[in-house]
Amino acid sequence: MKKATIQDVAKRSGVSITTVSRVINKNYPVKESTRIKVEKAIEYLNFKPNLLAKGLIQNYTKTIGILTPSIENLFFSEVIKGIDSVIRPLGYTTFLCHTEGCDKSEIEMLNSLIDRQVDGIIMIDPRKENILSGKLEKISSTTPLVLINGYSDGIKCNYVINDxxxxxxxxxxxxxxxxxxxxxxxxxxxxxxxxxxxxxxxxxxxxxxxxxxxxxxxxxxxxxxxxxxxxxxxxxxxxxxxxxxxxxxxxxxxxxxxxxxxxxxxxxxxxxxxxxxxxxxxxxxxxxxxxxxxQQMTKLGQLAAQRIYRIMSNEDNENQKIYLETKLVLRES
The missing domain is CATH 3.40.50.2300 (Response regulator)
Known part of the structure; x- marks a missing residue:
């Protein structure tokens, strides 16, 4: 089945493409009767705006990349859950990349996310080789980047780190x-x-x-x-x-x-x-x-998400290292 386009919406509602765009983006005033006609056409055609194209025009895509070395270890899934609990209510969608702890895969997936123009990237337990090579510092100079754990001595990146x-x-x-x-x-x-x-x-x-x-x-x-x-x-x-x-x-x-x-x-x-x-x-x-x-995994993810959002919003661009306390939990073993 052919997907409806903005041209289809314009034709059905009897207005220009520019008018349809204004109704969708809500960035210019449109007559109430015209807005209703366009919205009815959108509903009838089940039209879905191209969010990526819209984001590129406005210089953001409302997407975040997450790189993790494992999806089986529950530590990482809990961290990702914490990230999502902050990011999703802010209207962001996440791209999850599983690197399997491979340094080459990590760089390939980083470059793929950058090519897709994500607004920011969070890396969990990044490979030490990629940190020491300077690759992540270089990426962080142009793309909002937060590292969760990983080697940090003398590295000019944003970190959230378990103690x-x-x-x-x-x-x-x-x-x-x-x-x-x-x-x-x-x-x-x-x-x-x-x-x-x-x-x-x-x-x-x-x-x-x-x-x-x-x-x-x-x-x-x-x-x-x-x-x-x-x-x-x-x-x-x-x-x-x-x-x-x-x-x-x-x-x-x-x-x-x-x-x-x-x-x-x-x-x-x-x-x-x-x-x-x-x-x-x-x-x-x-x-x-x-x-x-x-290791307060959920909170670790939440702190990383809050940090990446501040960087993306240009509220705070200085590199920081945020440390999270750990606590011994005694049970039966």
Whole structure:
């Protein structure tokens, strides 16, 4: 079926294309009787204005691009939910791009969003390589850009950042103060968020003169992370040097560790304490319920959305780093 055009509306209502445009955009006065005729023609023809063309004329498209390395890890979906809760009521539509944590895909999707003339872009956990290359700084000089987490030292971009350092320290101190000395860190592969957690862990272990033990799976952001974590933790629990506690870099990995403990017959938390990171819904419905570090994911997304809107509105163009506190949530593990 052929889509109705503005020419069709003009013909049916017996007015010029310019008059139809004025009725649609409400930018010039039009006689009431003429406006009613045009609106009836629009309704009859089910005419939908070309919002992109309209936006290009007015120098905006009312669209926001969001780049995420994962759609399976509930951390990212909660952040996106927070972004949408702010952006949608303001009349914006979002384009969601899934990069799968690939630096090349990230740049390709960034360029595609820019070609589509989005009004702004929010990147969640951007690749460190693209940050250090200067590519994101260059983009931010011409396109409103907000980064959620990621490497930020000396980088001239707008950031909203979880205070992961204090979150890791709080979790480790809790374990240490509860007589845990053999503490392992369970992390995923290539990700700055995992890197920074390991740096904090290494510093803590060194300060307390404890033995370091880092367990590493390939990818911590997909569903395979649960099984990969389970297998790795099972091996550790069957060894002669069993950990007394495991700090996991996200809740998916922590669920895998819980499953491993069940299979190995190791009671949690009596013989093994497990702490996750994120406070996603799975931490509340697992058995036992998972202790975890709350990263306030929805609020993280909301702060990023509020920041990008201020930049797009030219209310505040200075680069800022906004930090969001984390909090250890103690449950049953």
């Amino acid at each position: 992961a350092v204090s979150g890791v320290n709080e979790a480790l101190n809790y374990l240490f103060n509860n007589n845990c000395r053999d503490i392992a860190l369970l992390r995923g592969g290539k990700s700055y968020s995992y890197d920074i957690k390991e740096v904090v862990y290494n510093n803590f272990i060194s300060d307390k003169n404890l033995n370091k033990r880092v367990l590493k799976i390939d990818d911590g952001n997909d569903l395979n992370a649960v099984n990969s974590s389970k297998q790795l933790v099972l091996e550790a629990l069957k060894s002669n040097n069993k950990p007394r506690a495991i700090l996991c870099c996200n809740d998916w990995m922590a669920i895998g560790a819980l499953n491993a403990a069940k299979d190995a017959g190791v009671p949690v938390p009596d013989k093994l304490r497990i702490i996750g990171f994120d406070n996603t819904i799975i931490s509340q419905i697992s058995s036992p319920a998972l202790s975890t570090v709350d």
